[in-house]
Structure formats: structure tokens, C-alpha cells
Amino acid sequence: MTLRNPAATRGRRTRLMILAVLAVACAALVAIALPASDLTQRHSGSGVFGFEIDPSDQGGPGQLLGTRARPSLGGSGHVPDGTTVFDDDVPAVGNLDPDLLAALREAADDAADDHVGFHVNSGWRSAAYQQQLLNEAVSQYGSMEEASRWVATPETSAHVSGDAIDLGPPESAEWLADHGDDYGLCQIYRNEPWHFELRTEAADDGCPEMYDDPTQDPRMQQ
Ligand SMILES: [Zn+2]
Known part of the structure; x- marks a missing residue:
């Protein structure tokens, strides 16, 4: 019991x-x-700093993640057709250096008065996208040596750092060849009439002497 x-x-x-x-x-x-x-x-x-390709985002509107140091938008840097320098939500534009972007917009406004439009063919690029472009250039040109006349490495590219833009159509580049120095916008390479970077001293001194191609640019020797 x-x-x-x-x-x-x-x-x-x-x-x-x-x-x-x-x-x-x-x-x-x-x-x-x-x-x-x-x-x-x-x-x-997910590439907050933009150095990874997000397969779901091939250049569409980026995700704004608050006020960070640039680049603040995700994405790879692919540019949708019809993109202008005013399209903040496209990472290729929104991740550019703010001073470069401001100069481009001022110039674009004035060029519009002359019936010339600025279209963005390329702007900021992720490092992965830059590497992809370099790989494509190597197979197109047959050697790294020839490809480097046209496409920089992710480590040296002014596109990856957000400091360069490729503009079209040719009329926009021609307009900038005549007026760009007023805005500090300069063609850097003789073989790339579409590629512009900010040289703030150009407003006073004119744009610096161009390099024949990127291989002559000391920045590319790193
Ligand atoms: Zn370029």
C-alpha cells in the first residue's frame, strides 16, 4: 500500500x-x-554597399536603405533603357558621387535648352559587374592587354567608385566637349569620347590633357 x-x-x-x-x-x-x-x-x-550582383535586380529600382555613405543603393549597375541623369532610383545613377551628379544635372538642364538630351549608358557599377565586363572584353579583344585599353579592373575603375559616367547619344558628348569644362565635366580618354569624370578645377583652368587610352592613366597602374 x-x-x-x-x-x-x-x-x-x-x-x-x-x-x-x-x-x-x-x-x-x-x-x-x-x-x-x-x-x-x-x-x-545583400550587397548594401553594392559590391555583389543581386540576381533579382538587373538594374531595376534599388532599395533605399537610409542615409549611408555612398554607394547606398544595391543592384549591379546595369542601366535600363531610357535612363537619364535625373533617375535617382537607378543604382547606376543614384550611387554616383553627389558632386558629379550635381554637375551632370546642371549641364543636362542647360543642354536641354539646346535640344540635347543626356542618356546614361553606364554610371556606377558593382565590382562584380565590372569584372563581368572585363571578362567579356578579354574574350572580345583576345587579350587582357588589349581589353585594358577599354575596360578597367574592379580595383581601378572610376565607374566602380562612382566617379565616371558614359553618356549617349554622341550629341551629348559633343555638347560636353564644347561646354563641359564650365561644369567641371571632362573627357579623360581620347578613345572614349562618351566617358566623363568630374575635374572641378576645369571651370578655371580648362579640362586636363587627355590620355590616349586608360592604359596611360596612372590610376590604372595600381
Ligand atoms: Zn566609362
Whole structure:
């Protein structure tokens, strides 16, 4: 015959209740904590600084992630047709150096008065996109040496740092060849009449002497 001790039974029940409450509390904490850590992972892994190609974003509107140092938009730098220097939401434009962008917009406004439009063929590029362009150029030109006359490495490209823009149609480049120095916008390479960078001293001194091609540019020797 077994005699139960009622006091001991109550004590076990109380301990079980406490354990159950603790378990529920832990589950609730996990539920709260998980989405936060997931969010952190998404932000750190999705190219906030733009140096990874997001396969879901081939140049579409980027995701604005607050006020960060540039580049602040994601994406790869592919440029949708019809993009202008005023399209902030396209990463190829929105990730450009703000001073370069301001100069381009001022010039574009004035060029419009002369019925010349500025179309963005290329602007900021992710390092991965730049590498892809370089790989394509090597197979097109047959050697790294020849490709380097046209496409820089991700480490040296002024496009990757957000400091260069390629404009079309040819009339826009011709307009800038005549007026660009007023805005500090200069053609840098003789073989790339579409490629412009900001040279703020140009307003006073004119644009610097051009290089024949990027291989002569000391910045490309790094
Ligand atoms: Zn360029």
C-alpha cells in the first residue's frame, strides 16, 4: 500500500507549472529574436554597399536603405533603357558621387535648352559587374592587354567608385566637349569620347590633357 504525501504532490505541480511558464517565455523570446537576426543577415549579405550582383535586380529600382555613405543603393549597375541623369532610383545613377551628379544635372538642364538630351549608358557599377565586363572584353579583344585599353579592373575603375559616367547619344558628348569644362565635366580618354569624370578645377583652368587610352592613366597602374 502506498501512501501519497499530498504536500509533496503539490510541490511537484508547482515546479512543473514554473517550468511550463519558463518554456512559454523562452519560445516567445525566440520568436521575437529570430526575425531581427534574419533582418541583420539580409542586410549584411545583400550587397548594401553594392559590391555583389543581386540576381533579382538587373538594374531595376534599388532599395533605399537610409542615409549611408555612398554607394547606398544595391543592384549591379546595369542601366535600363531610357535612363537619364535625373533617375535617382537607378543604382547606376543614384550611387554616383553627389558632386558629379550635381554637375551632370546642371549641364543636362542647360543642354536641354539646346535640344540635347543626356542618356546614361553606364554610371556606377558593382565590382562584380565590372569584372563581368572585363571578362567579356578579354574574350572580345583576345587579350587582357588589349581589353585594358577599354575596360578597367574592379580595383581601378572610376565607374566602380562612382566617379565616371558614359553618356549617349554622341550629341551629348559633343555638347560636353564644347561646354563641359564650365561644369567641371571632362573627357579623360581620347578613345572614349562618351566617358566623363568630374575635374572641378576645369571651370578655371580648362579640362586636363587627355590620355590616349586608360592604359596611360596612372590610376590604372595600381
Ligand atoms: Zn566609362
